Amino acid sequence: MAEYFGAAVADIFNTMERRFIPEGTKGVDTVIGYNVSGEGGGYWRVTIKDGTIKVEKLDAAPTGCTVVLNAKAETFVGVTLGKMDAGEALSSGNLKVDGDITVLITVLPKAFNKFTPIVKARTIVESMKERFRLDKAEGVTMKLGYDLAGEGGGKWTIAVKDKTCTLKEGLDSDCSVVLKMTAQTFVDLNTGKLDGATAFTSGQVKIDGDIGAAGNSAKLFAKFDTGEEKAKGEELISLKCLPTINQRYATGPVMGKWFAGLKEKKFYATRCPSCGRVQTPPREICADCRVRSEEFVEVGPNATVTIVDLVYYASPDPLTGKIRETPYAAVFMVMDGAGKDQSVSHFLNPKDFSRIKPGLKVRPVWAKERTGNYEDLLCFEIDD
Amino acid sequence: MKRVAICAVAQHKCESNIWYKRFQAMLLDVLEDIQAQTGMTFDEDTGVHTIVSNSDDVFDARTISDNGMTDVLGAHYREEEKAAQDGLNALGYAMSIILSGHADAVYVAGHSKESQSESRNMCTNLAYDPFYGRPMGLDYLNVAALQARAYAEKSKLTREQLAKVVVRARQWAARNPYANATAPVELGEVMYSPVLCDPIRTLHAYPVSDGAVGFLLASEERAKEFTDTPVWMTGFGNCMDSYFLGDRDPVSNFALKKAAERAYKMAGIKNIKKSANLVEVMDCYAYQQPMWLEGLGFCSDGKGGKFIDDHGPAQYNVNLSGGMLAGNPLIVGGLYRAAEIVLQLKGSAGEHQASDVTCGVAQSTTGGAGQFHTVAVFEA
Amino acid sequence: MSTHKKNRHVGIVGIGQTEYSSHKEHQNQAEMVNEAVRNALADAKITLDDIDCVVHGNMELFEMVHQPDMWHSLGSGAHGKDQFRITTGGTTGSSLVCTADSLVASGMYDVVMAIGLEKLQEGHTTGGITNMADPLWFRHLQTGALTATTATLMIEEFGEERAKKAAMKYRILMDKHACLNPRAHRRFGLEYDQMDDLMNTSPRLVGELRLIHMCSQSDGACAVIFASEEKAKKLCKNPVWVRDHITVHREETFNNFGIERPETTHHYAARKLFERNGIKNPVEYFDVFEMYDPSAWWGLDWLRDFLLLKNDEHLKMLERGDFDLDGKIPINPSGGVIASNPIGATALLRPAEAALQIRGDAGPQQIKKEVRHALASGFGGTLWTVLIMLEKYLDW
Incomplete structure (x- = not known):
């Protein structure tokens, strides 16, 4: 596979x-x-x-x-x-x-718990050549057979001679010893889940031939590396924390007027004394003219849609830390009576997602309880 | 070499809780003040095009904190860059812009509102690495307390001397219309005020404060347009010390000495005690006043305690603003220091004007226990 | 009034980058900074002793570290040196260039190292950007830098088919460039025959802004060393000269989507900068443009503003291959921001990559013909811009 x-x-x-x-x-x-x-x-x-x-x-x-x-x-x-x-x-x-x-x-x-690759008997057998220890092979000549039954099993012969190790599929007839077990037992033995003595005494492993050779064969090969040790050695710790510092934001008299207006279902903007630009939400200053804006004018409540963003990507609301529910739509609009360059935005009523387009008129949908904040407005919707 | 003029300075009065104004409105007051003094505009052809702002994202709880300020910095369709350390560095950067020739006038404005956060110590705790310093609970207050104890030991600083620093700060603050903590205090009150973070007592520490400051800098040629009494910014230097407390000698003033050396060298000053007759240090905690004065060279190393008894602070006109102890916020602490120097050198410090002052040194610090220091020299 | 005549020339003498990736668990922030610093010093063949001043830049609320230059001094080499921290949002990296340029040109420092960085994996990028909105108004609604407004307007102007194809062609071109750049974070191996498929199947983020269009979220750092003319010529056989730069900000609110739309900061910046440097035709003048392109839609749309093009000229140029590596004015041979985006470093990477092109050291993404004049941009805030001009020779 x-x-x-x-x-x-x-x-x-x-x-x-x-x-x-x-x-x-x-x-x-x-x-x-x-x-x-x-x-x-x-x-x-x-x-x-x-x-x-x-x-x-x-x-x-x-x-x-x-x-x-x-x-x-x-x-x-x-x-x-x-x-x-x-x-x-x-x-x-x-x-x-x-x-x-x-x-x-x-x-x-x-x-789910994390998936880790299943170690296969074949992988272990095929790795024996790499695990072959030259320093222990001086003068050793032997043929080791594996007869592994069940899923993932097979038959292999490992020949050691003149300090070389060869592997082939199938069992040679002249093996010094043949080890018979299920493929699963073989894997468990090699991955440290089962110890050899237990496996042998309980009959899970059958030895056909020279028992001594079977014992000697163990030291001819380095331990099979499951990769788990390596993974442990490379484990890098990430610390998770959520730093939170409560804030108390001032609204000041200008934004304060806007929020106070929302309580009364009204929108108050500032008018620049120099260029006449009517700003929503109201601002302390007209950034264009660099002059203080102190005159308030009422705008809206309806607005003309300029552009709409339909958001599918779920990101956190930094004010609460909660992941926002998607999709939601941000409608950019110019309130009636506001400057033509002034785009305020708010949520769009989901029922209007398919019908919304630039140029349409929208109206505010108010919360029942209004305390003077962003949430006093639930959303805007098409003014049919 | 070209000269950099400070044409005007504007300070917002510091208070412990400016709950009734957004910081934008505080900065607008400062902007209008500067415009009224100098006629500064941001005109596309003839006005100021370059602005250096100073604020901090954590204190403002806002990414790109300068974005919230653009309008009130006059920076709409103009250049604006934000220096995010202590604001004295914003002045240093603005100075370089003028000396570089990139612009011939720069508006500098900074703000900080310590009252907005639940705790300024929670903000400064975030300056420590998340693995070790932060969980251990380090912040700029308790790190200063470690330094306070070590310094008192080194410079034989008694609690009476510490209290004198605070009493004197309040006396001067009472004459400074921009200071926050102006009520007079007695020595005993200071010495027995509640312990805040041992050995720092409540009255040894600067009060939580909100404030904003603005400056107009210009090249020598351009300065005439804005003022008849320019003050010259002639020296600047800053320096970084080691991050881990264990890696530094907490009382060596390593960074401050280097910063001062560079600033004095740039200003051509060989003997600061002879040249300067005005000093503003960022003494967030009372022990820091003598300690920083040692680092700046006004007081001999290890003699801070005696310096106070010998009226050293009065001799060099130290912190006639009342200093940080009278309540300026972090971030703009250094801007308030520089503002006082400029007013004094202009001769417009009003009730707390010193006579015959010609050269002033402003010092500020960023980070815990003076990890980073900044020094600037101003001359009349 | 403003002179823009420098007190002395400033050259780039060293550039160091980390690789960019979505995961850097093997390094903490200071260690990541250090990797870029070491690379920059090695590139300049100097040591920390030669550095007079360090300029640091990133955003506090992405990693939630207050005054991070304090901690990062463990890796930045700022110990015992002068240091500044400059942060302006997405434009931070380009602000670092403006600062370093001024610090050196002023005569206050001879050699200045600018370091931009971000470890976006250590926070939430979109949440972090949303924090730029006023906490009382709009933070409830803003979705970081994700918006389809430009896509919507381009579709309206050029028709759905052409606009979507053009944005995707731009995207694939950027990927082709990124695939050449061994440091780039995302290298997908996209082919032009995937255009139709990607246009319609890539997950939507906002409207027609799809996942494939949007920039990556990367960890990484970049360090660039600037020196005075005298020093630069001593240190380096081919310094790259910083000719001029302009920063243009806009007001706090996103008043960009009204019935009347203002001149973009990109257009304003380009107009002013080219005018004062006597550049009549930027397409002819510049040999490369490293642009801060947070999405394929923005990148393509902004080319019209930056290069002072009219109507559909930018689409035609793209369709003709003018922005290809061997085209008339190659755009982002590095792969741009869509490929790699460690935000505090991103806008520093633009001039860094442009300078490598001028030096001829860009590596596999090197433009074949000589690169003498380069343009680099930064982007951030409420549609703010920075433009930086780099030159091979001191001959302007």
Whole structure:
């Protein structure tokens, strides 16, 4: 099966139920589809519902999903293992997401323990040549056979002679000793999950031939490196903290007038004594003329739309630290009676997302309780 | 060499809680003051085109804090750069702009509102690295306390001498219309005021303050247009000490001595005690007044305590503004120091005007326990 | 009034960069600064002893460090030296150039090192930028630097098909340049035949501003060493000269989207700078332009302003290949901001990369023909701009 970064796509799905964290998904109800293209790819559907998981391999593209991930097999494995950056895969188009992208950010990190590539018997056997210790091989001649049963198993012969080590598939008939076990036992032995004495006495390993040679063979090879030690050595600590310093912002008499006006459902702007520019929100000074603006005039409440931003990217509101709900729309508009260059902006009523366009008239939607702040205005909406 | 003139200075009165004004409005007052004094405009052809602002993103709780100021700096469609250390460095930068020939007039304005944050110590705690200094709780106050103890030891500073510094600061502050803490205090009151951060007591520390300051700098040729009484900025230098407290000698004044040396050299001053007759130091805490005076060379090394008893501060006209102890905010502390020097040298310091002053030194510090120092020299 | 005649000339004598990436767990901030500083010193073949003054720049609220130059002095080499900290948002890096230029030209310092940096991974970039808005009004709504307003206006002006294609062509061109630059953060290997696919399938951030259009969030630092003419000629066989620079800011509010739209700061800056330097035709004059292009839409749109072009001239130039590496005026051979964006360093990288082009040391992204005149820009604030002119010879 095709592998990328030492793992196959199917490994990731096959281990999902084992890696699942039920406590992390309380109250979650979502269906994630996977469309992994290329060698080793396929279709999967993962249903996560209130602490339970169901993983299905499908024959056709998944349907009925909250979100579908589309990626090449290499990208999918790379991102899963953290070998490739998810953000960059998304940016470059190598990873495409249809549907609610926030599921990937909010649900997945809490739902699974990290996937690590499964060590295969073949990998361990094939690494023996590299692990061969010349300093222990002086005068040693032997043939070591492995007969590994079950998934991922196979038969290999390792010949040691004249300080060289050769590996071939299949069992030679003249092996000094043949070790028989399941592939899983072999992997466990080599990755330190099972010790040799236990495996032998419990009968999980059968030795056919020269027992002495079997014992000697162990020291001919350096320990198999699972990569875990290396990963531990490279572990770099990041400290997480959320520095918070409470602030008390002054409004002063000018912004104060604006906020006081909102309480009364009114908009007060300043008029520049020099150029006549009517500024919204009001300003202490006209930046153009560098003169103090002290005259207040009432503008609005309706406004003309100039441009609209429909925001899909979920970012934090720095005033609260909470991630904003998307999509939301920022409508830029010129209030009736304000300067033609004055664009104020506020949220647009979601019901108008599809109809909004420059030139339309909008009106404010007021909060029931108004205390003199930004939230006194819920949003603006098309003035039909 | 070209000369740089300070044509005008404007100060906002410092208060502990200017809750009724946005800092924009504070800066607008300063701008209008400067314009009234000098007729400065930002006219596309004939006005000021270059502005150096001074503020801090953490204290303003605002990314690009100068963005909130553009309008009141006159910087709409003009050049503006923000110096984010103590503001005396903004003056140094403005000086270089004029000497470089890039512009012949520069408006400098800074503000700081310590009252906006829940705690200024929480702000300065963020100056420490997040791994070690921050969780340990370091901030500019408790780091100063460590230095205060070491310095008192070194320079034989008694609590009576420390109290004298504060009493004198308040006496001068009472005559300075821009000072914050102006109520007179007695020696005993200072000595037995509540402990803030041992050995620093409440009255040893500068009060929480809000303020704003503006300057108009110009080349010698251009200065005539704005004032008949220019003050010349003739020397500038600053210097960085080690970050980790354990890497420095906390009482060596390493950075301050170097900064002073450079500023004096630029001003052509060989013996500062003979040349200068006016000094403003950034004494956020009482012990810093004699300590910085040692670093500046007005007082011999290790003799700060005796210097106070010998009326050294009066001899050199030290902190006639009342100093930081009378309440200026961090960030613009150095601008308030320079502002006082300029007013004195112009002869417009009013009730606290000193006689026959010709050359003044302004000093400021950024970072914990004087990690970074700035020194500027002004002459009438 | 303003003279803009320098007291003395200032040359760039050393440039150091880190690689740019989204993760730098192996370095803390001071260590990252140090890497750029060492590289700059090595490039200039000098030691810290030769540096008189350091100018530091980044944004406090991205990493939430107050007066970060204090901590970063562990790596910046500022210990015992004069130091300034200048920060103006996105324009910080170019402000550092303006400051270093003034400090050296003034005669106050002979050799000044400017250091720009950001470790965006240590904070939230968009949240950090949103913090620029007034806390009482608009911080509730601003979404960092993400906006589709330019996309909307370009679509309105040039039609959906042409505008979207042009923005994507610009994006792919930048990626092609980035792929040549070994230091660039994002190098995707995009091909022009992916245009239609990317235009329609890249995730939307805001309206027609899609993920593929937007700049990266990078960790990295850049250090540039400036010296007086006398020193520069001693230290370096090919210093790059800082000819002039202009900074143009706008008022606090985003009054850029009204019924009447003001002259952009980009256009204003270019107009003023070229006028006072006697440059009639910037497209003819400049051999390279390193532009602060936070998104493909902005980059393409701003070329019209910066190069004083009219109507759809910028689209035609792009369509003709004039902005390619071997084109009439190559844009961002480095890959630009879309490829690498450590914000406090970003606007310093522009003149740094332009200077490398003039020196002929840009590496795989070196423009083949001689580069004598370079333009670099910075961007930030409420659509602020900085323009910097660099020259190969002292012959203006």
